[in-house]
Amino acid sequence: MSDRNFRVMVVDDEEHLALGISENLEAEGYQTLLAFDGAQALAKLREHDVDLVVLDVMMPVLDGFAVCERLRAEGNQVPVLFLTARSALDDRIRGLEAGGDDYLSKPFALEELLLRVAAILRRKGWYAPDDRPADDLIEWDGNRVDFRTYVGTTWDGREESLTHKEAMILKFLAEKDGEIASREDILERVWGYDVYPSTRTIDNFIVRLRKRFERDPEHPKHFHTVRGVGYRFTRDPEDPR
Secondary structure, rough: OOOOEEEEEEEEEOOOOOOHHHHHHOOOOOOEEEEEEEHHHHHHHHHHOOEEEEEEEOOOOOOHHHHHHHHHHOOOOOEEEEEOOOHHHHHHHHHHOOOOEEEEEEEOHHHHHHHHHHHHHHHHHHOOOOOHHHHHEEEEEOOEEEOOOOEEOOOOOOOEOOHHHHHHHHHHHOOOOEEEEEHHHHHHHHHHOOOOOOHHHHHHHHHHHHHOOOOOOOOOEEEEOOOOEEEEEEEOOOOOO
């Protein structure tokens, strides 16, 4: 049974589907909140705290991608699970770039939806920093990221807002500073279930972290891809000169 303190918002313009998802989530012990279009979802999310948004993409007026982008622009980093009839890889990447945490194609099995909801909430619990200041922040090479606010400042003075998944990947790699993190380790820690995104998706996150925090993204000193194995973050690399 799930923690009854978790509240999940379900957003879908197909009301019967939204109601069905809500009923099944409540049967698992979650509290739910419903919205039937993007504007209604934004209004309710400005008034209520939730732990996860299950968000349909294909909605009239304001689609799911736009809703997620507006949430992130307002500083709301609630995890978002996209639901959509579109399953192309480019759409998945677009959803992640909009600030989403996961992507489930319609039609889907109820068991898989419940698995993904549980996994996202479990990962959220791992990510939350504890009371030690050292766990709230990471600093390297003039960069600084606050894991509580998802906001970083770069070596050249820029402010960068990270998505939830970007922050989770950075936190996990930083915990293994200097060690190789296998693709499977990252997937288990950050996604946490058996239906994983592609290698290209993870590479996309690493590329974005490089562009934001490396002084020379084409020749990274901190975020490395170890071909065929995984990834490595090195906070204080030795100067080859």
